[in-house]
Amino acid sequence: MKKIITMVCVLAWFGLGGCAQDKPAVKLALVVPLTGDVAAMGQGMKRGMEIAVEEANAAKLFGDTPVEMVPFDDRADPKEAVSAANRIISDKRILGVIGHLNSGCSIPSSSIYAKRNLVMISPASTNPKLTLQGLKNVFRVCPTDDLQGYFAADYAAKVLKVSRIAVIHDKTAYGQGLAESFKKHAAEIKLTVVSYDGIDLGDKDFKALLTTIKTKSPQLIYFGGMYTEGGLLTKQAKELGLTVPHFSGEGIYSPEYIKIAGKASEGDYATMMGVALEKLPEAKAFVEKFKLKYPGVDMQSYDTYTYEATNLLLAAIFQAKQDPSQIVGKVAGMKYDGILGQTSFDANGDTLNKTICIYQVKDGKFKYLE
Amino acid sequence: MKLPISKPYLMSGVLLLLLVWPFLWGGDNAYALYIACLIGIYTILCLGLNITIGYTGLLDLGFMAFYAIGAYTAAILSIHGVSFWLTLPVCVLVGGGVRYLLGLPVLKLRGDYLAIVTLAFGEIVRLVANNTVGLTNGPKGLPRVGEKISEIRLFGWSLNDTIHFYYLILAFVLLAVLVSHRLEHSRLGRAFVAIREDELAAELSGIHVARVKSVAFVISGMFGALAGAIYAHWIGFVSPEMFTFWESVFLVAMIVVGGMGNIGGVVLGVILLVGVPEILRSTLGAKFVDYRMLVFGVVMVAVIIFRPQGLIPSKRRSLELHTPEAE
Numbered sequence: 001m002k003k004i005i006t007m008v009c010v011l012a013w014f015g016l017g018g019c020a021q022d023k024p025a026v027k028l029a030l031v032v033p034l035t036g037d038v039a040a041m042g043q044g045m046k047r048g049m050e051i052a053v054e055e056a057n058a059a060k061l062f063g064d065t066p067v068e069m070v071p072f073d074d075r076a077d078p079k080e081a082v083s084a085a086n087r088i089i090s091d092k093r094i095l096g097v098i099g100h101l102n103s104g105c106s107i108p109s110s111s112i113y114a115k116r117n118l119v120m121i122s123p124a125s126t127n128p129k130l131t132l133q134g135l136k137n138v139f140r141v142c143p144t145d146d147l148q149g150y151f152a153a154d155y156a157a158k159v160l161k162v163s164r165i166a167v168i169h170d171k172t173a174y175g176q177g178l179a180e181s182f183k184k185h186a187a188e189i190k191l192t193v194v195s196y197d198g199i200d201l202g203d204k205d206f207k208a209l210l211t212t213i214k215t216k217s218p219q220l221i222y223f224g225g226m227y228t229e230g231g232l233l234t235k236q237a238k239e240l241g242l243t244v245p246h247f248s249g250e251g252i253y254s255p256e257y258i259k260i261a262g263k264a265s266e267g268d269y270a271t272m273m274g275v276a277l278e279k280l281p282e283a284k285a286f287v288e289k290f291k292l293k294y295p296g297v298d299m300q301s302y303d304t305y306t307y308e309a310t311n312l313l314l315a316a317i318f319q320a321k322q323d324p325s326q327i328v329g330k331v332a333g334m335k336y337d338g339i340l341g342q343t344s345f346d347a348n349g350d351t352l353n354k355t356i357c358i359y360q361v362k363d364g365k366f367k368y369l370e
Numbered sequence: 371m372k373l374p375i376s377k378p379y380l381m382s383g384v385l386l387l388l389l390v391w392p393f394l395w396g397g398d399n400a401y402a403l404y405i406a407c408l409i410g411i412y413t414i415l416c417l418g419l420n421i422t423i424g425y426t427g428l429l430d431l432g433f434m435a436f437y438a439i440g441a442y443t444a445a446i447l448s449i450h451g452v453s454f455w456l457t458l459p460v461c462v463l464v465g466g467g468v469r470y471l472l473g474l475p476v477l478k479l480r481g482d483y484l485a486i487v488t489l490a491f492g493e494i495v496r497l498v499a500n501n502t503v504g505l506t507n508g509p510k511g512l513p514r515v516g517e518k519i520s521e522i523r524l525f526g527w528s529l530n531d532t533i534h535f536y537y538l539i540l541a542f543v544l545l546a547v548l549v550s551h552r553l554e555h556s557r558l559g560r561a562f563v564a565i566r567e568d569e570l571a572a573e574l575s576g577i578h579v580a581r582v583k584s585v586a587f588v589i590s591g592m593f594g595a596l597a598g599a600i601y602a603h604w605i606g607f608v609s610p611e612m613f614t615f616w617e618s619v620f621l622v623a624m625i626v627v628g629g630m631g632n633i634g635g636v637v638l639g640v641i642l643l644v645g646v647p648e649i650l651r652s653t654l655g656a657k658f659v660d661y662r663m664l665v666f667g668v669v670m671v672a673v674i675i676f677r678p679q680g681l682i683p684s685k686r687r688s689l690e691l692h693t694p695e696a697e
Binding site: 034035043071072073075076077078079080082083084086087089090102103104107108111112115127128129132171172173176177198 | 509516609
């Protein structure tokens, strides 16, 4: 009896695979980690794209043909990512891909999309290698890590007027990339980097490291990494009496950072790519729509990039009159004015929108400085 | 269970089907081919792990370490222009060598303790790959910007399409199955099983337990490194996030679900565990995409409840298990 039940279950699984229904639609794939450790980021990206797709449908961008988002989960696992990529290229009606989050997933997948010359726009992968593979179909709307670290070092020297800086990173491609570019430019403009250390993701106690750093009396701590470790670092530093401000990239630009660090986060700085959301009317509209559609949900670091990438892709598909062979060319030649300011791409597919703005924590919120 | 046709015919039928299978799909379905290749890679890995867990009864929770060692060795050599056919034996030797060195202190441990130490070794390998930036380029992965893993060349052609890799992987899977099969029925294979059943009794029957365990350990490490080397050439990119603890657990799950110590069972377990999440990808649709791994977990729990000995249990093992239900 048990055997029969098992057989029926297995057959049902296989049977269900066959009955996917088909309607004419402009299909866009989203491939991000929807489950797993960084699911919060992926879910945020999905929300950003949902809003863009909803707007396109409300405006009847393609007449009666609706825009459809097809989400795929890559679990931040390169094998799953390549498998999703192959799944995507075997669906001929998918006209473009938004994704992936991790560079480790984006790089192997990008060559799969290249086989069908399917455009891929990553809202979040910052490894420089991604766009240096010589693939024509790969773009990203976020700049590489080099730029933010460079800008942060400049800001520290010229505006904050500090000279002794401790640098910490989380040993990930993103965090270490930021820290390295910061350190490199700091050396060029004669700042003293008093220490350079890596921490491990998931660690909770950084007091030993911070005590050593304290003895070197830095005036600023630069951290390359995400909000969880960043929040704990700033909290524990201030508990140890190391009351200098912390400075990070957009990885800490999340309300979670302030929740974790509490009062200790006051006065900390973060760089964000693109024009500040508060400055552009389009961006304000997006923020309001987000609050309306997802009440009580905080925006994550890459929601705006995903929204922007989706809109840019839709605009390109519209210009190409939905002809798959034209889309890559249209994206490459695009000058798109959106919530991040004007985005266009260089020959490699990297964004030319290199505006960076600085936020500071004031009264428990990230306030825009410049 | 009695088969309606004799075994050699069945085997040749399956082989023929595997050879012509890509053409039945029209040769265009990249997705189906990719999944087939992935199943192939996991089959090699699981057959390797099966030698330690299935035959010898040594629980190994860090097998991905050897997959990683194989993949990184292959990537590093290949970037410097070493041909695949030279890289492969080097990877296998490095994998086996590291496994031997690991075995020296570790094999003295038994049961849970061995599992914990292998688990730790798996993590160590991943962390080393993440932190030795000079050799592995750290979290950014290999190859670096501007470098390339050289293509595999065979009799003047270069293998660059998924279908080429399908046949390459198929050839190695067949080799792995053959080696496993011969091993299982050899004197050594019987010694493995004897150790699994009762170490003391095995020792008293004249089996050099320490040496035989070490051999099982090394052979399985070689399988892992082999799979890693092929994977690195196929995907063309290696980074530490590919070799997480979850992957090692996944491999053990495949063997347990399929049937420990049985080659057919292991292959079936791989097909099921790689296949089901992929089938779910298409069937669950946009609304339920977040629940994919949850449903996958439920399917696995169901299999374990209905068939605790695995889908196709090992013949030798089923003789020991006293289930009320007849096979």
